[in-house]
Amino acid sequence: MNSPIDLTSASVLHFGPYAFHLRQRLILEGDRQLRMGGRALDILQVLVERAGRVVKKEHLIALVWPTSVVEEINLRVHIAALRRALGDGENGQRYIVNVPQCGYSFVAPVQGDNAAQVVFETLQAPQHNLPARLTPVTGRDSLVGSMVRQLPLCRLMSVTGPAGVGKSTVALRAAELLLQHFRDGVWRVDLALVDDGTALFDHVLQTLNTDLATLASRHTLLLFDNCEHLRDACKTLVEKLLNAAPRLSILVTSREALQADLEIVQHLPPLSLPPSSVLDSVEETMGYSAVQLFVSRARARQQGFCLRLQDLEVVRDICRRLDGLPLAIELAAAQIDALALVGLQAQLGNCLQLQGRRTAEPRHQTLQAALDWSYQRLSEQQQRVLQRLSVFKVAFTLEAALAVLAEAHGQLIIDQLVQKSLLTVKRGEGALYYRMLNTTRLYARAKLISGDFEHRHLHFLRRSSRVSGLRLIAQLVE
Known part of the structure; x- marks a missing residue:
């Protein structure tokens, strides 16, 4: 975890005859401003900040186009x-070179406007061990x-949410964008690999x-990923x-x-779903992030896939x-080429x-595996309550649940399931x-082997004057 020389105080980077004003996002050649589009400036900044290093094409695309395919x-x-x-190439001066089958590299010497005027070729880019992101992050901008905006000001943030909601994806994207803020880098520690809470501290120091x-002397962001099974040890x-x-500063992902102390909780909701009222417009329907993600992944699997009005x-x-x-x-969406939409x-x-x-982590290869990860870490009593609550096909009150x-x-266990992101609650x-x-619910219902819980549910609904006969039928039919 070697510290790079601090460039955070530099607001202007100089290379060749050019001055790159980072805050104003403009490039001057003497007094003349070069005309460049926003994407070109983004690409240049990524390459200059990693001068002397090869940036993979996939990583460059992910950084510059985070929300687009x-x-x-x-x-x-x-x-x-x-x-x-x-x-580039005129008078023998090269700036950007292509490394075949790999990516691009900025090869010219770069100087900052700080007092040291350090040549950028001798510097390291901000240190990190973040994995390269191969696909854009949808719906989370x-x-x-x-x-x-919050992380540089707070010291501990936990991203929580249910299995499969994208906690790690969001946390990694935020960590990428904070690379330039933390002088001593951004470091991820995957705690899914740790089973024993007593070895947690040693695992963290070994990873770093x-x-x-x-x-203790570093200006660093640590990302502790997948903490739910070691919650008490992680808290300590x-x-x-x-x-x-x-x-x-510490960023945590956990289902709970x-x-x-000092923790700010950022609950991650599912992607937005279109109401039926927009289904007469492809453009309006594509405005919802769940549809955006489905379409982008379907296009990646089936060439020429296009969302049509009838779809x-x-x-x-x-x-x-x-x-x-x-x-x-x-x-x-990965099954679209084999099954088609219907x-x-x-x-x-x-x-x-x-x-x-198959290259994904085992618990991300199926939704069953992702839910197994949560379910297997519940107590027997919590598992029973989750199974029994699966008889509710729609939202339910605490009174109905206890009946x-x-x-x-029962109420205590329900509160615990809410904290573990297995139930949601609204007023x-x-x-x-x-x-x-x-x-x-499908997962928990498959675990519910026996019992008269459906009959208790039916009995409660029959004596509740607030539920109509039609709604009763809708709730009971599988």
């Missing part, structure tokens, strides 16, 4: 425009932007290749680190908040039944078994309403 030809067009604007005394660890290292109802139903969960939508819709009753990339459960400490019409995602 872009072909490599777009990148080549902008690179060519950059070279022309800079006079506003939330990621809020996180990026440092010791506590050294870490982050509080210890934050007390020991005054310039350290740590309940630690809108089917696509909306697919996204709705998958709860707007990015993992579930990606797994479904076939895919017909298979959603078995959505937990949809297969993803069905017949479980000691409406003067009461609290709980709801289980459809995918979670």
Whole structure:
């Protein structure tokens, strides 16, 4: 975890006859401003900040077009425009070179406007161990932007949410954007690989290749990914680190908040789903992030895939039944070339078994595996309550839940399931309403082997004057 020389104070970078004013986002050649588009400037900044290093094409595209599906030809067009604007190759001066089968590298010496006037070739880019992102992040721009603004000011933020909602994806995107803020880098520690909480501290220091005394002096962001199974140990660890290292910030992903000192909780909701009222317009339907993700992933699997007016109802139903969960939508879209839209819709009753990339982490290869990760970490009592609540196909009140459960400490267990992102809760019409995602309900219902919980549910509904006969039938029919 070697520290790079600090360039954060530099507002202007000089190379050749050019001055790149980072804050104003303009390039001057003497007094003359070079005309460049925003994307070209983004590409140039990424390359200059990593001068002397090869930036993979996929990584460059992901950084410059974070919310769009872009072909490599777009990148080549902008690179060519950059070279022309800079006079790359004229008078023997080279700035951007192509490394065949790999990416691009900025090869000219760069100086900052700080007092040291350090040659950038001798510097390292901001240090990190973040994995390269191969696909854009869909539907999270506003939330990621809020996180990026908050993290330099707060010291501990936890991203929480249900299985498959994209907690790691969002946290990694925010970490990418914060690379330039933290002088000593951004470092990810994947805690899914740690089973024993007693070894957690040693695992963190080993991953960072440092010791506590050294870490205490760093201006660093640590990303602790997948903390839910070590919540108590993680809480103890982050509080210890934050007390020991005054310039350290920590970003956590977990299905349950740590309940630690200084913690700010950012709950991650599913992607937005279109209402039926917009289904007469492809353009309006594409304004919803769940549909955007499905279409972008479908295009990646089936050349020429195009969302048509007659497809809108089917696509909306697919996204709705998958709860707007990015993992579930990606797994479904991966089957589009084999099943087509109608076939895919017909298979959603078995959505937990949809297969993803074999190279993905085992718990992300199917939605079943992702839910197993959560379910296996529940107590037996929590598992029973989750199973029994699966008889509710729509939102339910605490009164209804307790009537069905017949479980000691039922309200306490329900609150625990909310904290673990297995239930959601909202207030409406003067009461609290709980709801289980459809995918979670299918999973839990398959675990419910015996019992008279459906009959208890029916009995409660029959004596509730607020539920009509038609709604009763809708709730009971599978």
